[in-house]
Amino acid sequence: MVRLQKFLAQAGIASRRASEQFITAGRVTVNGAVASQLGVKVDPARDHVAVDGRALGPKRKLYIALNKPRGYVCTRADGQARDKIGDLLPKEWTELYSVGRLDCQSEGLIFLTNDGEFCLKLTHPRYGMTRKYVARVEGRVSPELLRQFTAGVWSEGEKLQARRARLLSASQSTSVVELEMTEGRNREVRRLLAARGLSVRRLQRVQIGPVKLGELPAGRWRTLTESEIKSLLLGCYETECLDTLRFGAPDRGRGPGAKHQSHSARRGSGHHRPSPASHAGADSGAPAGARA
Numbered sequence: 001m002v003r004l005q006k007f008l009a010q011a012g013i014a015s016r017r018a019s020e021q022f023i024t025a026g027r028v029t030v031n032g033a034v035a036s037q038l039g040v041k042v043d044p045a046r047d048h049v050a051v052d053g054r055a056l057g058p059k060r061k062l063y064i065a066l067n068k069p070r071g072y073v074c075t076r077a078d079g080q081a082r083d084k085i086g087d088l089l090p091k092e093w094t095e096l097y098s099v100g101r102l103d104c105q106s107e108g109l110i111f112l113t114n115d116g117e118f119c120l121k122l123t124h125p126r127y128g129m130t131r132k133y134v135a136r137v138e139g140r141v142s143p144e145l146l147r148q149f150t151a152g153v154w155s156e157g158e159k160l161q162a163r164r165a166r167l168l169s170a171s172q173s174t175s176v177v178e179l180e181m182t183e184g185r186n187r188e189v190r191r192l193l194a195a196r197g198l199s200v201r202r203l204q205r206v207q208i209g210p211v212k213l214g215e216l217p218a219g220r221w222r223t224l225t226e227s228e229i230k231s232l233l234l235g236c237y238e239t240e241c242l243d244t245l246r247f248g249a250p251d252r253g254r255g256p257g258a259k260h261q262s263h264s265a266r267r268g269s270g271h272h273r274p275s276p277a278s279h280a281g282a283d284s285g286a287p288a289g290a291r292a
Contacts, residue, residue, distance in 0.1 A: 001041040004028065007049060009116025011056045012095045016116050027052050062096060063224040064089070064112040067216045070202075074101040074110065085110065088219055099123060103187055106292045108133075108205035109213040111224070118233070122208070127236040128182045130163065132207035133189050133292055137198040141167055141175040145196055149179065155191040162192065174201065189292040203292055209235050 002010075008019035008028070022028050026036045029050045042049055049056045068074070072083045076097065082104065089096065089112070099111040099119045113119055122129050152161035164180040179189055190200055206213045210231045216222060224232075 001043055004035055004040045004042055007042050007044060012059050012114030013051055014116060015119050022051060059114060061115045062113060063229055064221050065224055066110050066112060066221040067213060067218050068102050068107055068110045069218040070105055070107045073104050074098045089221060100184055102205060102292050106203045109208055121233060121236040123184060125183050129209055131181050131205060133179045134204050134206050135177050135193060135200055136202040137175050137193055137200055139198060140170050141177055149192060153192060153195045155195045160188050160192040205292055
């Protein structure tokens with residue numbers, strides 16, 4: 001028996017979270033009866049599940065690595081008639097969706113799948129999936145700027161922070177920087193660089209977790225190997241276990257906000273009281289989603 005939202009995700013309907021919205025909207029039936037409550041479990045071998053009247057069954061899961069070219073968008077429906085990454089795939093793969101996004105002007109490695117659980121684990125911030133980018137920017141990047149990137153800078157009320165930052169090459173006019181990110185915030189790499197006055201000439205994602213872009217040409221795709229899929233999911237599992245060891249098992253009867261509050265309370269339960277500067281991060285002038 002599996003939860004209904006998990007079954008929908010496995011069938012390639014949507015991610016698990018989006019599948020929950022299908023259920024609460026009354027669009028899902030189990031054995032002919034509307035299942036509008038979360039928590040319903042189904043037997044994939046015996047129960048008949050339908051969405052908007054269309055019968056579902058477990059589908060072959062696909063895991064695709066694509067080298068997204070510059071100028072392509074990740075959305076499946078675009079009112080501006082721009083090039084879409086789906087145009088680069090076989091026409092019969094209409095139910096694949098991107099695992100996170102890259103903005104139109106960014107390029108590089110992106111995954112596509114019909115496995116909602118896989119998508120969730122690679123995009124949810126709690127799993128801390130690493131993404132490595134190479135950015136060519138105008139001007140010279142100093143060691144002090146690299147330290148600020150890893151300490152964190154503020155942009156639009158959010159603290160953006162690289163796990164690692166290093167300078168690959170530099171001249172008087174341009175620098176090439178490698179940044180490793182874990183949170184998957186909206187346009188986080190461009191915003192991180194812009195917060196320090198750096199204009200991006202080219203931005204490429206070269207690695208997700210243990211999977212590298214390698215020599216895959218722009219606009220071409222390949223299937224992920226079984227060992228790559230296992231390595232990606234294992235990294236998510238290890239992060240989840242570490243989080244549980246640090247903070248304890250999450251209280252599933254409470255919302256995400258309460259969970260985060262609980263973590264903060266644990267961190268603040270000691271006698272040490274952090275100074276106001278520790279909350280401001282590296283940018284003392286700090287003001288009071290996944291794309292690069």
